[in-house]
Amino acid sequence: MEEEVPPTRILIAVNPSSIKGYPHASISSRTAFEWAVEKVVRSNTRGFVLLFLHVQVPDEDGFDDMDSIYASPDDFKRMSEREKTRGLHLLEFFVERCNQIGLPCEAWVKKGDPKEVICSEVKRVQPDLLVVGCRGLGPFQRVFVGTVSEFCVKHADCPVVTIKRKAGEAPQDPVED
Numbered sequence: 001m002e003e004e005v006p007p008t009r010i011l012i013a014v015n016p017s018s019i020k021g022y023p024h025a026s027i028s029s030r031t032a033f034e035w036a037v038e039k040v041v042r043s044n045t046r047g048f049v050l051l052f053l054h055v056q057v058p059d060e061d062g063f064d065d066m067d068s069i070y071a072s073p074d075d076f077k078r079m080s081e082r083e084k085t086r087g088l089h090l091l092e093f094f095v096e097r098c099n100q101i102g103l104p105c106e107a108w109v110k111k112g113d114p115k116e117v118i119c120s121e122v123k124r125v126q127p128d129l130l131v132v133g134c135r136g137l138g139p140f141q142r143v144f145v146g147t148v149s150e151f152c153v154k155h156a157d158c159p160v161v162t163i164k165r166k167a168g169e170a171p172q173d174p175v176e177d
């Protein structure tokens with residue numbers, strides 16, 4: 001009798017679009033997902049499990065641009081609920097796409113510095129492969145804006161594939177996504 005081979009687990013790091021915001025996925029993470037489905041999974045949906053990780057940056061939608069803001073403790077409770085929901089809506093997009101093609105998946109949200117959290121989640125869940133998008137930033141932007149994909153290639157404890165956006169899909173400002 002043939003032994004059952006466990007499915008290949010692919011972790012895909014996904015983030016919201018910097019142009020459209022939640023719940024829209026960034027161009028790079030959507031491209032990474034589509035690449036994994038079209039080029040790796042193909043029609044073998046039983047052979048894979050996709051794991052979607054979204055890391056929420058505490059200050060991302062925060063108050064950086066304002067001088068001051070007054071709020072009650074209840075406002076903060078509501079705020080964290082709202083942020084959690086936003087993250088879940090982003091993941092819903094990917095989970096729905098997987099459901100449509102019968103591809104098993106899991107999805108979760110974490111908080112923190114995306115590059116650090118992605119690498120620590122790799123340590124924890126031990127996927128067979130990590131797939132991340134890549135905006136293809138130049139050397140200057142890599143220093144001043146920072147690149148998640150480059151950090152993951154260097155520090156994640158598993159094979160990493162980075163997928164660049166298609167030439168025609170990248171916004172004029174490459175930092176945008």
Ligand code: AMP
Pocket residue numbers: 012013014015026028029030032053054055056057114118131132133134135136137146147148149150
């Ligand atoms: P880079 O252009 O090198 O900064 O890499 C962009 C890619 O990093 C995205 O396509 C995602 O795969 C990943 N990424 C960036 N921010 C996050 C985040 N907040 N949560 C999860 N993945 C992220």
